[in-house]
Amino acid sequence: MQRFQSYIDGEFVDGEARFPSTDPATGKVWAEMPEARESDVDRAVSAAETALYDGPWSKLTATQRGKLLYKLADLVAANAQRLAELETRDTGKIIRETSAQIAYVADYYRYYAGLSDKIEGAYLPIDKQDMDVWLRREPIGVVAMVVPWNSQLFLSAVKIGPALAAGCTMVVKASEDGPAPLLEFARLVHEAGFPAGVVNIITGFGPSCGSALSRHPKVAHIAFTGGPETARHVVRNSAENLASTSLELGGKSPFIVFADADLESAANAQVAGIFAATGQSCVAGSRLIVERNVKGKFLAMLKAKAEAIRIGIPSDMATEVGPLATKRQQDHVAALVDRSVESGARLVTGGRRLDGGGFYFPPTILDCDGVASPSLAEEFFGPVLSVVSFETEAEALRLANDTGYGLASGVFTQNLTRAHRLMKGLRAGIVWVNTYRAVSPIAPFGGFGLSGHGREGGLAAALDYTRTKTIWLRTSDDPIPDPFVMR
Secondary structure, three states, rough: OEOOEEEEOOEEEEEOOEEEEOOOOOEEEEEEEEEOOOHHHHHHHHHHHHHHOOOOOHHHOOHHHHHHHHHHHHHHHOOOOHHHHHHHHHHHOHHHHHHHEEEEEHHHHHHHHHHHOOOOEEOOOOOOOOOOEEEEEOOOOEEEEEEEOOOOOHHHHHHHHHHHHHOOEEEEOOOOOOHHHHHHHHHHHHOOOOOOOEEEEEEEEOOHHHHHHHOOEEEEEEEOOOOOOHHHHHHHHHHHHOEEEOOOOOOOOOOEEEEOOOHHHHHHHHHHHHHHHEEEEEEOOOEEEEHHHHHHHHHHOOOOOOOOOOOOOOOOOOOEEOOOOOOOHHHHHHHHHHHHHHHHOEEEOOOOOOOOOOOOOOOOEEEEOOOOOHHHHHOOOOOOOEEEEOOOOHHHHHHOOOOOOOOEEEEEOOOOHHHHHHHHHHHOOOOEEOOOOOOOOOOOOOOOOOEEOEOHHHHHHHHHHHHEEEOOOOOOOOOOOOOOOOO
16 A cells, blocks of 8 residues: 655645545555645645745746756656556556656646746836836746646646746645645655745645635635636635636537548547547547538448457556546446437447446447437546537537537648638637647647636746736936925
């Protein structure tokens, strides 16, 4: 039985209590995690505030901060396999995905390391004589970061990297479901030499940990990734401290395939877009919108590919789809599939949880043409694809935008002018054309509507962790006239 600790004020500590963590591949407990409660949260936030204003971190130059980030990136790269194995063990995400993703996480830290001393202020050509006016960009303050169980090291990197580049300090709450990789990452932060209190990493449950963190009076900004319902609680809590928020809330992303598309390429992208990570991805292309005259052919291709996917234990490099992260998630996916079939959706393949241990659910395709299926509106966060067809471009766009979410979208067509029209018309923060699920530290990532607000990645993310200060300097040596003397 492995035991993990929180990282608070430069020390590895136990929480007020401990709780078990379950291996999704077996359904058995494999580790104990520290349960942070309100007193632990308060200690972590207070440490972050002290580090921000009074500790050595506050005296480092931006270039020095960047050097620490470069060192952290190197440590992530050197320890990627260990981190990948922990993420696979604690979340069920397959090792071939965690290994590749965590190796790329190091590039995010390198990007923000290089950006640290390039976050610039401005000189304003003010409309008053004898005045010089500057804008300074300063750290926004102590940041509360809340990340979900899927891809914790990636989803924390897109917050920690830009926040450190901007000079902030932080308290990171790892998900209570599968927190091991992020708690282990704290050891790399410590080894890199970040001053005590700059990065604090805890885990715990919503009411006793998440709520205490998001409403803490010393928190200035909350960066949250998760579902809309939890986000509503976060926003309500932020009314207590008037913290600003950035919210990345997932989606119900449309994947549009026109008859002129390279269907083999589109099918491969669709399979990756919905079945990779066992569908537990915020950008999962969960709504296939395919032109009617190629629907039968395309659906047959997808069915064959889905049924050929290797399902197995996540630690095996040959496995292509592993278990869902929790029993709760498995129950949710199974119930939503059942409701969709009851509403009239036709089950093309999959649809029933697998026998044996672990939280497995097979790649599933639902044909929802002409049916008001709940699978078209609700986010599964699992390996389930819902399919509808269209006849005109206008109909495809209407179907794509028929959702309250707006994170990602995909378009497959060889018609360049059509692609440009859809780029403009799709209400989504990301539009992929003839590709899907591509990301980069250079490119902003985020959505509209129920998919949240704010951006992660790129320069925009770093600027979100700053606030501007306006500085006025009078350059005249003449005394300021008495305002109450008439001249």
